[in-house]
Structure formats: structure tokens, C-alpha cells
Amino acid sequence: MEQSHISETVDRDFVNFIASMKKLTGIDLALYKEAQMKRRLTSFRIKKGYQNFSDFFNAVKNDRKLMEELLDRMTINVSEFFRNPGRWDVLEKKIIPELMKGKSSLKVWSAACSTGEEPYSLVIALNQFFPLNRVKVTATDIDEGVINKAKEGIYDKRALKNISAERLKTYFEEKDWGRYQVKDEVKKQVHFKRHNLLADSFEKNHDLIVCRNVIIYFTDEAKHLLYQKFSDALNPGGILFVGSTEQIFQPQQYGFETYDTFFYRKMNR
Numbered sequence: 001m002e003q004s005h006i007s008e009t010v011d012r013d014f015v016n017f018i019a020s021m022k023k024l025t026g027i028d029l030a031l032y033k034e035a036q037m038k039r040r041l042t043s044f045r046i047k048k049g050y051q052n053f054s055d056f057f058n059a060v061k062n063d064r065k066l067m068e069e070l071l072d073r074m075t076i077n078v079s080e081f082f083r084n085p086g087r088w089d090v091l092e093k094k095i096i097p098e099l100m101k102g103k104s105s106l107k108v109w110s111a112a113c114s115t116g117e118e119p120y121s122l123v124i125a126l127n128q129f130f131p132l133n134r135v136k137v138t139a140t141d142i143d144e145g146v147i148n149k150a151k152e153g154i155y156d157k158r159a160l161k162n163i164s165a166e167r168l169k170t171y172f173e174e175k176d177w178g179r180y181q182v183k184d185e186v187k188k189q190v191h192f193k194r195h196n197l198l199a200d201s202f203e204k205n206h207d208l209i210v211c212r213n214v215i216i217y218f219t220d221e222a223k224h225l226l227y228q229k230f231s232d233a234l235n236p237g238g239i240l241f242v243g244s245t246e247q248i249f250q251p252q253q254y255g256f257e258t259y260d261t262f263f264y265r266k267m268n269r
Helices: 002-025 034-047 052-060 066-073 086-099 117-126 142-150 165-171 222-235
Strands: 108-111 137-141 172-174 180-182 190-194 204-209 234-244 258-259 263-266
Touching: 002 034, 034 066, 034 172, 052 066, 066 142, 086 117, 086 204, 086 234, 086 258, 117 137, 117 165, 117 172, 117 190, 117 204, 137 142, 142 190, 165 172, 180 258, 190 258, 204 222, 222 234
Parallel strands: 108 137, 108 204, 137 190, 204 234
Antiparallel strands: 172 180, 234 263, 258 263
């Protein structure tokens, strides 16, 4: 009985933390898979030396740096250029040529862009079809810390393993310690901004939306909401590109049809 009471107290502490975070930031942690989020945040809280989530929240709301660290812990910021290169080959050889028909530019959004590898990969891919000055990519993330890293555009060799030597020379400058920086002419084609996928509205009329390796962390309810919002944000014929563990099992309920593996096209209605 005593153990049950302790468990209820711990659970209430976490539930209250979720409610307080939503009120403070607008971020609803209840829409993330609970077990994963609770485990990640509990380990972070303990690491920072707080005995419960009540004390931890009081610290977070008064410490901007701690808040940024918390947001970083909530999100999974592991990325690389042209992640899963086979899918990017499909994007360049099949998807972009199809989307280009009758258009002089494309409206492209990299959602939950993390540290920038994905939107810069999109610029490189699109530059095979358009001059750089006609390439525009909007890139968003909930975490301002990773957005700032993305704007710097500095990466180690691990992140660049799928970049050919020719593209490395064309789009990057070598820095110290074997690191590389995205060239300024590439950087300026990406517009970075903070955006909460679950709470904020989406711009309309996109031709291509890329949101990969993020949706897997959300509850089924949140996934349903997001797929519908992505569909509403695309032009008819527009494409949603998702991660390799994020297959949509009933795409038609959101107005999509499967175009290729992990690519979904918005149907004309």
C-alpha cells in the first residue's frame, strides 16, 4: 500500500510538471509517448540534482539556460546530411522532377529541422535543378538552441559521410580540426525559425514537406493531428517525405496516396 502511494505521488509530480510546462511554454508533453519522455526527463532531472519535478520546474522557469537544455533533451537532435541516401536518390531522380513540371520554383519546408543537415541537403538537391538564388527552404524547429547551431552551419566529418567529394568542394569550406562549414551562398537560401509542430499553425501551399525521424516520438493522437495538418499545408500533388520508421498505414484518410516508399502525395480532390 505504501509503495502504491509513493508511485501515485511520483506520477502526480510528473503530471503536474507536464501541465506547468504547457502553461509556461505552450509545449504539450502529453502528446509525446509517455514512457520515452518520462524516462528522458527523469534522467535529466536527476542529473541536474533535483529530487522531484516540482523543484525542477521552479528551477527551469527561472533559468533560461536550463530551459534550453531541457528543450534539447526533449528533442532528438541526431542527424546527418542525406540521411538514408537511397531515399534522397528517389527525391532527386523522381520526386523533384515531377514537382517541377510547370513551375519555376518550389515551396519547400523542412519541419523539425534539428541542427540544419536536412534543410541544407534540400538546398543542395534542389540546386541540381534550379540556380541557387531560386532555391528557398523554410526550416523550423521547437528548439532555439539547435536553430542557432543550424545557422552556424558547422559540421564534423561524421555528419558529412554521405556527401560526395565534388559536393563537399562545391558547398562547404574546410575549417579547423577537420570540420566543415556550409558556404554563405547556401546558408542564405534557408530561412530558419522557431515553430511548434503540435501547437502552431502551418503555412499553406507547400510543394514539398520533409519531416523525418520525429513523428515516431509522438502519440497516435498527435500523429493523426500532424498528418492532417501536413496534408492541409500541401498543394494538390505535393509530397510529404517521412523517416524510414514512419510509414503511414492508411494514407488515404489524410488525403494522401503512397507515391514511393516514405513519400506520400496529396491527392487531387
